[in-house]
Amino acid sequence: MLNSLWLSHFTATSAIGRGLEPTHDALRQQRGGLAPCAFETVTDLATHIGEVAAVDTVALPASLAEFDCRNNRLAFLGLQQDGFSDAVEAAIARHRRRRVGVLLGTSTSGILQTEQAYRRRDPGCLDSGGGALPDDFIYRTTHNTYSVADFVRSAFKLEGPAMVVSTACSSSAKVFAAAARMIAAGLIDAAVVGGVDSLCLTTLYGFNSLELLAPEPCRPYDVDRNGLSIGEAAAFILLERPAGSLDADAVLLLGAGESSDAHHMSSPHPEGLGAQMAMAAALKAAGLQPADIDYINLHGTATPSNDAAEGRAVAALFGGAVPCSSTKGATGHTLGAAGGLEAIISALALQRGFLPGGVNTRQLDPGIPIQYLTANQDIAPRRVLSNAFGFGGTNCSLVLGRAG
Amino acid sequence: MNLSAYLDGIGLIGPGLDSWLAARPILAGKAPYEFRPLVVAAPQSLPPAERRRTGVAIKVALAVAQEAVEKLDAKQLATVFTSSGADNDNCDAICKVLASDDRHISPTRFHNSVHNAPAGYWGIASGAMTPATVLCAHDGSFCAGLLEALTQVAVEGWGTLLIAYDMPYPEPLHAKRPLPAAFGIALALMPERSAHSLARIELSLVDTATDALADPALDALRLAIPAARGLPLLQCVARGEGGRVVLDYLEPLRLAVAVEPCP
Numbered sequence: 001m002l003n004s005l006w007l008s009h010f011t012a013t014s015a016i017g018r019g020l021e022p023t024h025d026a027l028r029q030q031r032g033g034l035a036p037c038a039f040e041t042v043t044d045l046a047t048h049i050g051e052v053a054a055v056d057t058v059a060l061p062a063s064l065a066e067f068d069c070r071n072n073r074l075a076f077l078g079l080q081q082d083g084f085s086d087a088v089e090a091a092i093a094r095h096r097r098r099r100v101g102v103l104l105g106t107s108t109s110g111i112l113q114t115e116q117a118y119r120r121r122d123p124g125c126l127d128s129g130g131g132a133l134p135d136d137f138i139y140r141t142t143h144n145t146y147s148v149a150d151f152v153r154s155a156f157k158l159e160g161p162a163m164v165v166s167t168a169c170s171s172s173a174k175v176f177a178a179a180a181r182m183i184a185a186g187l188i189d190a191a192v193v194g195g196v197d198s199l200c201l202t203t204l205y206g207f208n209s210l211e212l213l214a215p216e217p218c219r220p221y222d223v224d225r226n227g228l229s230i231g232e233a234a235a236f237i238l239l240e241r242p243a244g245s246l247d248a249d250a251v252l253l254l255g256a257g258e259s260s261d262a263h264h265m266s267s268p269h270p271e272g273l274g275a276q277m278a279m280a281a282a283l284k285a286a287g288l289q290p291a292d293i294d295y296i297n298l299h300g301t302a303t304p305s306n307d308a309a310e311g312r313a314v315a316a317l318f319g320g321a322v323p324c325s326s327t328k329g330a331t332g333h334t335l336g337a338a339g340g341l342e343a344i345i346s347a348l349a350l351q352r353g354f355l356p357g358g359v360n361t362r363q364l365d366p367g368i369p370i371q372y373l374t375a376n377q378d379i380a381p382r383r384v385l386s387n388a389f390g391f392g393g394t395n396c397s398l399v400l401g402r403a404g
Numbered sequence: 405m406n407l408s409a410y411l412d413g414i415g416l417i418g419p420g421l422d423s424w425l426a427a428r429p430i431l432a433g434k435a436p437y438e439f440r441p442l443v444v445a446a447p448q449s450l451p452p453a454e455r456r457r458t459g460v461a462i463k464v465a466l467a468v469a470q471e472a473v474e475k476l477d478a479k480q481l482a483t484v485f486t487s488s489g490a491d492n493d494n495c496d497a498i499c500k501v502l503a504s505d506d507r508h509i510s511p512t513r514f515h516n517s518v519h520n521a522p523a524g525y526w527g528i529a530s531g532a533m534t535p536a537t538v539l540c541a542h543d544g545s546f547c548a549g550l551l552e553a554l555t556q557v558a559v560e561g562w563g564t565l566l567i568a569y570d571m572p573y574p575e576p577l578h579a580k581r582p583l584p585a586a587f588g589i590a591l592a593l594m595p596e597r598s599a600h601s602l603a604r605i606e607l608s609l610v611d612t613a614t615d616a617l618a619d620p621a622l623d624a625l626r627l628a629i630p631a632a633r634g635l636p637l638l639q640c641v642a643r644g645e646g647g648r649v650v651l652d653y654l655e656p657l658r659l660a661v662a663v664e665p666c667p
Contacts, residue, residue, distance in 0.1 A: 118500060146544075165537055167520040202509075205507050209509050391515070
């Protein structure tokens with residue numbers, strides 16, 4: 001397939017920390033970031049969430065004021081960490097503004113802005129169903145699904161291709177595949193990829209309506225797992241062709257695989273058939289065999305059906321030998337940002353030489369025959385696979401590896 | 405790398421444009437265009453339980469997808485869905501409930517709120533387990549989708565079905581984002597020429613002026629609905645003469661599409 005691409009810079013901000021060092025520390029200490037839900041006006045849901053602290057206090061630069069909403073504040077906060085903005089500016093200097101793409105995943109973008117604006121409708125004509133939205137509500141730069149990519153493209157004054165991928169929980173894994181195709185096609189030389197998804201009422205009350213919210217912090221692959229914990233995150237990766245000589249700990253995208261379940265809108269295929277196809281396609285794209293994978297970062301949402309289906313798919317393809325874990329017990333399920341966030345956690349595992357154990361899981365589900373880690377292991381992986389499977393049956397798996 | 409593909413099927417639906425088959429003479433300039441409210445049937449390819457849950461967005465997306473794959477094996481095609489807004493009626497309904505005293509939203513409302521809902525329903529209808537991606541680039545959504553579809557064809561060698569669609573918001577969002585009508589275009593794009601090939605298309609990024617449509621009413625649709633930004637390409641194919649059209653993408657970029665008919 002595609003030539004390997006270099007994750008030349010990356011940064012993650014989630015409930016377990018702003019930037020790579022706090023994220024790495026939290027993973028090493030197996031410290032989770034979930035807390036009882038007290039988000040915005042949501043006081044009636046008995047669930048835990050992975051909220052990023054102080055997003056509301058982030059101020060966007062005046063030139064980007066029209067983009068102001070929780071999702072873009074979280075994006076801006078994320079861009080400030082780990083020197084990521086400087087890395088993008090340097091990439092622009094190397095490649096030019098037209099040759100740097102922006103491909104980001106999100107599921108709900110700035111919908112919270114609209115949810116709040118609906119509460120502020122003009123009370124004069126609510127009976128007719130109308131009720132004008134307030135004048136300060138700007139649709140294009142907040143609510144619209146594209147707004148986060150527009151924000152990042154505008155922040156860096158980029159002039160290249162841009163888009164948002166919105167396939168629910170696989171969104172920010174699929175952007176790697178799309179960016180790799182654009183680079184292979186010669187349309188761009190580098191891409192800002194990743195995902196930003198922020199807490200909002202639609203997802204909290206929506207997952208509640210599906211009875212998929214766990215009352216306690218979520219417990220992936222536990223025999224008594226009972227649902228997910230919603231989180232939020234900003235994950236950014238600068239993806240480009242490998243420089244002439246790379247450090248041994250440089251991280252490469254070796255392959256991506258995509259598939260669809262063609263089964264149900266909100267339940268995975270029971271045998272994980274689509275998941276198997278995505279993982280197999282990622283291995284094929286990387287030119288690797290299952291035995292070449294040292295660690296799998298599972299999608300692992302902690303809903304009964306997701307973990308069962310994914311576990312079956314992993315066991316069918318890899319047997320029970322590959323160490324696996326879900327890091328959603330620590331971060332919560334960050335939905336459209338999950339693929340990007342977990343690719344970065346996988347990259348940290350490769351660079352810093354450890355396998356992250358999942359947190360909150362007390363008793364492993366004996367019906368899922370995989371090697372699930374509940375404690376960290378000081379084993380340095382060379383190649384890892386990261387899964388992201390979305391609502392509506394859109395699946396994506398990524399294979400990442402060390403350069404040396 | 406040449407970003408090229410063979411166009412093996414087209415689906416179209418919009419106000420006064422009932423299907424690609426019906427609209428072809430209108431786009432070719434051989435029949436007059438008249439604006440009429442759009443009527444779109446529920447997709448018969450879905451099981452009844454899913455069919456009941458479909459709103460306008462899913463109906464439009466699946467109707468154009470179905471027309472474009474009439475002579476093709478849908479199970480073999482990857483899909484790229486692109487829309488500025490997806491199911492906008494559903495979005496309004498959820499926001500109204502969340503602004504009320506009782507925030508309980510139904511599971512179906514929540515399923516349909518994801519931008520990839522039509523892709524999920526298409527998977528169920530077609531049985532295709534191929535990759536499906538779902539994009540948004542606001543007013544540039546059509547070209548974002550066309551670019552993604554062509555990179556899939558050219559780089560991966562897949563046959564890819566592009567489905568671009570939009571629908572209006574009800575008030576109060578309509579005042580903030582006035583989309584006048586539902587509209588959809590689907591293009592089946594293949595790596596190799598076949599007996600079904602209508603044309604070969606090749607893309608390039610340019611910054612020259614966008615092409616307008618000669619008919620003012622049709623051009624008004626093009627300018628008002630992101631999915632309709634692709635109409636100049638369909639007009640070029642309808643005329644059967646080949647040529648080159650320039651479509652709106654994201655400032656300062658535009659997408660030039662060279663069209664070569666397959667006789």
